[in-house]
Amino acid sequence: MEPETAFSAIGEDLICIGRVTVFLQQFANALALGSVYALFAIGFTLIFGVLEIITLAHGTIFMVGAFAGLLAVTKLHLGLGPAILTAMLAAGTLGWVIDLVAVRPLRKRSFHHLAPMIATIGCATFITSIAQGLFGAEAYRFPFDFVPATSYTLGPVQLTLLQLIIIAISFAFMVIIIVLLHKTKWGKAVRAVAENRRTAALLGIPVDRVYQITSFTAGALGGAAGILTGINFNTIHAFMGGPMLHRGIAVVILGGMGDIRGALLGGLILGFSEIMSVAYISSDFRDAVSFGLLFLILLLKPAGIFGRTGERKV
Amino acid sequence: MGEFLASTWYTYNTLLYTIFVNGMLALSIYLTLACGQLSLGNAAFMGMGAYTAAILTMKAGAPFGIALIAGGALPALVALIIGIPTLRLSGVYLAMATLGFGEVVRVAFLNMSITGGSLGLNGVPAKTEFWHLLLVMGILIYFFVKLKSSRFGRALEAINEDETAASVMGIRTTLFKVWAFAAGAFIAGVAGGLNAHFTFFVSPREYGFEFAVDILTFAILGGTQTFWGPIVGSTILTLLPELLRFMGPYRLALNGLILLFVVIYLPNGIVSRDTFKKKADRG
Numbered sequence: 001m002e003p004e005t006a007f008s009a010i011g012e013d014l015i016c017i018g019r020v021t022v023f024l025q026q027f028a029n030a031l032a033l034g035s036v037y038a039l040f041a042i043g044f045t046l047i048f049g050v051l052e053i054i055t056l057a058h059g060t061i062f063m064v065g066a067f068a069g070l071l072a073v074t075k076l077h078l079g080l081g082p083a084i085l086t087a088m089l090a091a092g093t094l095g096w097v098i099d100l101v102a103v104r105p106l107r108k109r110s111f112h113h114l115a116p117m118i119a120t121i122g123c124a125t126f127i128t129s130i131a132q133g134l135f136g137a138e139a140y141r142f143p144f145d146f147v148p149a150t151s152y153t154l155g156p157v158q159l160t161l162l163q164l165i166i167i168a169i170s171f172a173f174m175v176i177i178i179v180l181l182h183k184t185k186w187g188k189a190v191r192a193v194a195e196n197r198r199t200a201a202l203l204g205i206p207v208d209r210v211y212q213i214t215s216f217t218a219g220a221l222g223g224a225a226g227i228l229t230g231i232n233f234n235t236i237h238a239f240m241g242g243p244m245l246h247r248g249i250a251v252v253i254l255g256g257m258g259d260i261r262g263a264l265l266g267g268l269i270l271g272f273s274e275i276m277s278v279a280y281i282s283s284d285f286r287d288a289v290s291f292g293l294l295f296l297i298l299l300l301k302p303a304g305i306f307g308r309t310g311e312r313k314v
Numbered sequence: 315m316g317e318f319l320a321s322t323w324y325t326y327n328t329l330l331y332t333i334f335v336n337g338m339l340a341l342s343i344y345l346t347l348a349c350g351q352l353s354l355g356n357a358a359f360m361g362m363g364a365y366t367a368a369i370l371t372m373k374a375g376a377p378f379g380i381a382l383i384a385g386g387a388l389p390a391l392v393a394l395i396i397g398i399p400t401l402r403l404s405g406v407y408l409a410m411a412t413l414g415f416g417e418v419v420r421v422a423f424l425n426m427s428i429t430g431g432s433l434g435l436n437g438v439p440a441k442t443e444f445w446h447l448l449l450v451m452g453i454l455i456y457f458f459v460k461l462k463s464s465r466f467g468r469a470l471e472a473i474n475e476d477e478t479a480a481s482v483m484g485i486r487t488t489l490f491k492v493w494a495f496a497a498g499a500f501i502a503g504v505a506g507g508l509n510a511h512f513t514f515f516v517s518p519r520e521y522g523f524e525f526a527v528d529i530l531t532f533a534i535l536g537g538t539q540t541f542w543g544p545i546v547g548s549t550i551l552t553l554l555p556e557l558l559r560f561m562g563p564y565r566l567a568l569n570g571l572i573l574l575f576v577v578i579y580l581p582n583g584i585v586s587r588d589t590f591k592k593k594a595d596r597g
Contacts, residue, residue, distance in 0.1 A: 126570030
């Protein structure tokens with residue numbers, strides 16, 4: 001939507017205060033949804049930027065994070081904070097293991113660019129099937145009132161405590177990642193490897209360690225997105241990773257592959273598009289929105305919002 | 315003896331038919347893999363073909379042959395629409411776009427009234443004869459044998475080896491990639507039409523991401539250097555579940571492990587170019 005039409009749409013809405021309130025309320029909902037998408041997509045884009053592979057196991061990592069958080073709450077009776085940490089630890093470890101088992105052996109020799117992607121599909125299928133065997137196909141829920149249903153009124157908008165937590169945590173992690181990448185020695189090493197792995201190796205950067213740390217970090221972010229989504233929609237099941245993976249892909253292509261700012265902006269755009277299409281068109285469209293957006297961007301600006309075409313040749 | 319053969323045929327003819335259909339699907343993904351592209355939409359294309367052909371024979375009373383060709387043509391057309399923007403780019407864009415596309419198609423099957431919603435289509439007429447499968451497979455094998463030494467086949471191989479070099483040599487890479495993708499969609503659609511007319515029903519749940527991964531596993535296990543690989547891979551993997559029924563829900567886990575194992579330890583699959591070379595040397 002062009003800014004002008006957006007403003008005129010808002011202008012029309014001003015006729016009725018109630019409609020503005022609905023719009024602002026949807027705005028808040030979209031922010032909560034979009035920030036989780038962004039959190040998920042940042043891990044995905046980090047792997048692409050540094051390891052130069054598309055990890056189609058990221059949705060599975062997300063699902064494992066959600067289940068780890070759920071088990072931490074229901075079996076170990078942990079609170080929200082420790083549960084999120086457990087989810088991140090479990091998902092991060094899984095990310096690291098997938099790198100070790102599926103991606104690292106392929107790094108050792110020159111491989112076809114499809115090989116690591118297919119290897120991650122193998123991992124995803126394996127883990128999803130195991131999760132289905134362990135947990136069945138039914139959906140699990142967090143205990144009632146796990147996050148108190150308090151809500152805060154900000155002008156005309158009501159934000160639930162849960163939405164506030166989700167937005168705050170997502171943005172906190174995104175800021176932490178960006179600061180880590182740009183202000184620390186570790187971040188410098190990661191960016192050097194992303195730029196050129198051979199040169200980085202020649203400069204004495206332990207490239208393999210950087211890959212492992214990146215895989216863990218990306219997995220941990222995916223796990224955080226998993227538990228937050230699990231609490232937000234209050235359904236956790238073995239197949240929740242698939243739809244999220246599709247959205248992650250749409251977000252990453254929208255923002256430009258391997259670009260953190262792009263993942264952030266793309267996540268918010270997708271969140272807004274979904275919420276607004278459900279609110280103003282039809283809920284049947286929700287699943288088609290991410291693909292429609294993806295297709296549109298491939299048609300118009302395939303490199304994405306922040307993408308630089310022609311930089312990466314092969 | 316005759317009785318034994320007849321009863322064996324009745325027990326296993328569906329399995330035999332499925333081997334042929336899966337072989338066609340493996341060949342459909344092989345066409346895109348042969349030019350270095352990954353399509354995760356072939357299950358969706360198969361579903362489109364199954365629905366199109368079944369609707370035509372059930373509701374319009376169309377002849378089976380016409381229904382099959384229409385069942386191939388519709389996915390091929392859709393493949394052109396998806397392929398043209400995504401295949402202008404090299405790399406992984408097709409894989410990502412087809413992954414999302416497969417999901418949209420699944421949701422569409424579930425929600426449209428002409429596809430019967432979540433119930434799918436029941437009572438599809440039994441039209442598929444064994445010779446239909448033999449004929450289609452024969453045509454495909456002829457096509458792939460001819461492809462190997464044709465301009466088209468060599469262009470795909472060049473693109474697979476090095477896309478930049480191929481385009482510098484004057485090969486219109488996008489054109490060839492789009493054709494390979496659309497032809498693959500056509501094959502998958504026809505396979506879907508054939509499948510619907512011997513299983514007698516089309517369900518919206520059969521054509522999701524899991525089946526797209528199955529199709530990929532057929533081709534990767536068999537090997538993608540020659541077109542025999544996908545056929546061998548699909549035959550093995552279609553027979554395997556019959557032997558592994560005891561695994562129940564964990565059967566898919568095995569699929570994942572096979573995919574991982576083959577990519578890492580057997581990158582050329584079971585049937586590679588060397589398989590034929592060695593035989594030729596010996597002879």
